[in-house]
Amino acid sequence: xxxxxxxxxxxxxxxxxxxxxxxxxxxxxxxxxxxxxxxxxxxxxxxxxxxxxxxxxxxxxxxxxxxxxxxxxxxxxxxxxxxxxxxxxxxxxxxxxxxxxxxxxxxxxxxxxxxxxxxxxxxxxxxxxxxxxxxxxxxxxxxxxxxxxxxxxxxxxxxxxxxxxxxxxxxxxxxxxxxxxxxxxxxxxxxxxxxxxxxxxxxxxxxxxxxxxxxxxxxxxxxxxxxxxxxxxxxxxxxxxxxxxxxxxxxxxxxxxxxxxxxxxxxxxxxxxxxxxxxxxxxxxxxxxxxxxxxxxxxxxxxxx
Amino acid sequence: xxxxxxxxxxxxxxxxxxxxxxxxxxxxxxxxxxxxxxxxxxxxxxxxxxxxxxxxxxxxxxxxxxxxxxxxxxxxxxxxxxxxxxxxxxxxxxxxxxxxxxxxxxxxxxxxxxxxxxxxxxxxxxxxxxxxxxxxxxxxxxxxxxxxxxxxxxxxxxxxxxxxxxxxxxxxxxxxxxxxxxxxxxxxxxxxxxxxxx
Numbered sequence: 001x002x003x004x005x006x007x008x009x010x011x012x013x014x015x016x017x018x019x020x021x022x023x024x025x026x027x028x029x030x031x032x033x034x035x036x037x038x039x040x041x042x043x044x045x046x047x048x049x050x051x052x053x054x055x056x057x058x059x060x061x062x063x064x065x066x067x068x069x070x071x072x073x074x075x076x077x078x079x080x081x082x083x084x085x086x087x088x089x090x091x092x093x094x095x096x097x098x099x100x101x102x103x104x105x106x107x108x109x110x111x112x113x114x115x116x117x118x119x120x121x122x123x124x125x126x127x128x129x130x131x132x133x134x135x136x137x138x139x140x141x142x143x144x145x146x147x148x149x150x151x152x153x154x155x156x157x158x159x160x161x162x163x164x165x166x167x168x169x170x171x172x173x174x175x176x177x178x179x180x181x182x183x184x185x186x187x188x189x190x191x192x193x194x195x196x197x198x199x200x201x202x203x204x205x206x207x208x209x210x211x212x213x214x215x216x217x218x219x220x221x222x223x224x225x226x227x228x229x230x231x232x233x234x235x236x237x238x239x240x241x242x243x244x245x246x247x248x249x250x251x252x253x254x255x256x257x258x259x260x261x262x263x264x265x266x267x268x269x270x271x272x273x274x275x276x277x278x279x280x281x282x283x284x285x286x287x288x289x290x291x292x293x294x295x296x297x298x299x300x301x302x303x304x305x
Numbered sequence: 306x307x308x309x310x311x312x313x314x315x316x317x318x319x320x321x322x323x324x325x326x327x328x329x330x331x332x333x334x335x336x337x338x339x340x341x342x343x344x345x346x347x348x349x350x351x352x353x354x355x356x357x358x359x360x361x362x363x364x365x366x367x368x369x370x371x372x373x374x375x376x377x378x379x380x381x382x383x384x385x386x387x388x389x390x391x392x393x394x395x396x397x398x399x400x401x402x403x404x405x406x407x408x409x410x411x412x413x414x415x416x417x418x419x420x421x422x423x424x425x426x427x428x429x430x431x432x433x434x435x436x437x438x439x440x441x442x443x444x445x446x447x448x449x450x451x452x453x454x455x456x457x458x459x460x461x462x463x464x465x466x467x468x469x470x471x472x473x474x475x476x477x478x479x480x481x482x483x484x485x486x487x488x489x490x491x492x493x494x495x496x497x498x499x500x501x502x503x
Contacts, residue, residue, distance in 0.1 A: 132345050215351060217354075
């Protein structure tokens, strides 16, 4: 435990935090959030925060779900004003007998004992221009190609903004570059535990979309937003599995059917999806996946259980 | 005073005649590079992302928006000086809303000398701000702040146990120590922890 409930309460009190965003995911992996005020926070830690879930996909039948903020995931939203700050925390969901992917992933980590495995992630997205009414024009932001430099590459500053904002939220990146397609950018996140990796992917999407929108652009994570241009290939992988490499690789091969549902091309072969060169790399993950469930299934598969 | 420094200016204006008048004013000024001109606020947002500008001049209203929100947004997100040109009947309202934020709002028609002076003052204050910013220490991160909270709590618990005092009293002791010995609360807490551990 890094932080406790009392640490967070003291921080909120001392640092003029005005809004607390409780973040969770629906079963399709879309980030959802609700803002509560500081005077509600203590109760939310103790008893959870109940919300109507009849319109939240995957939880329609539960009618109500309860959110329990995890103090270890506290982060300041760096682009919000410095007075009347906004913090966010990821939440466990309790909903009768229904699945809570976050809890499921934590249980899987415990059951498999694979808490020392670190995952790296590389995400690609297209940046499209918005028109003067804020609609997506589907016109790419630049005409640059793989690893081009400015002025051909116009995405340099926005990638920089994304990386610096992520760093302020304690998410480390290890590289960023212009990808193959026009207006297509790639950013690599440093290896971290399965739970952190899942939540970093959620934060990454919202930081990227926010930074883009602030600058008259829209970030598109879908696999082929422009016909005949390079697809965006989302990559995750196990960092330095060492002597376990062969075992994990073979287990992934045996249990590939479990992973297949998270791919953009669900008829892709194992050989075209998983590579093994020092690290084990899985290519072509759909960004619309629920990353908690994805990492939970990967851990289960490589453990052979 | 401003020698060797040249400023980049972005003009956001949807009236060609006003754009020309502003440009004419700037051309005489050797410290200003050729200004970039756009009438589209979305294009302006993208330009600000791509390039560095020192000063943004917004002629209100723009075609689809008042210009006020754009000024506030740019002020919030970018390190630039802003001049907002307001219609004389809207001047009071716009001035009230932008005044405290350091946006310079001028009523139209603006006398050429007032415009030029305002621009010069804006450039000078930006230089001053930049040098001040270099000197002031950066803000404390969330991680450091919570570390401080945890240390102060640890010191409080030690004091409460060893001296049989209340939490409030322990809190006061730490604050007084920090003040008297000219150190931060974090350093005061650290020294109390070290003192009692030995």
